Amino acid sequence: MESLIQTFDAWLPWVQHQSGQMLLIIRTDNAREFKALEAWGQPKGIEFEFIEPGTPPQNGVAERYNRLVLEITRALLFDAKIHKKYWKYAVLYANYLRNRTTMIKGSEDEDR
Structure with a gap:
């Protein structure tokens, strides 16, 4: 505390x-x-x-963003066959990738 x-x-x-x-x-x-x-x-x-x-709807945007970053993280780790001990680095990189990706309103990410 x-x-x-x-x-x-x-x-x-x-x-x-x-x-x-x-x-x-x-x-x-x-x-x-x-x-x-x-x-x-x-x-x-x-x-x-x-x-x-x-009540997740009260923070829906944050919940969707977190879910997307976790999906990207899992994809990075599984595709590269990297050990889970590098999870925190994969999350940082997934966030980096997401922040530099252009999102178009109405794209499939919006439908979730």
């Missing part, structure tokens, strides 16, 4: 400096570690909004 608070303490000024605005709301799932951050955010004026458990 302490490392999460330290991470947020380092992240908060960076985000506020980059955006030029104060962070007011953080939306996240109902994980215990995020629930415990409410006490951290209250004196800073940060409100936490928690999505309902078991």
Whole structure:
């Protein structure tokens, strides 16, 4: 828990400096570690909004993106016959590939 608070303490000024605005709301799932951050955010004026458990439609875009990156990762590992210990590198590369691929609205990826 302490490392999460330290991470947020380092992240908060960076985000506020980059955006030029104060962070007011953080939306996240109902994980215990995020629930415990409410006490951290209250004196800073940060409100936490928690999505309902078991409602993937509330974060559908992120869910689709994560699923696509995992599919690319599996394809990279299986096609190249690479051991699973290199999973994290395959995920990074899959994300790199996805971010540099042009997606056309209405393509087959949108149908999922």
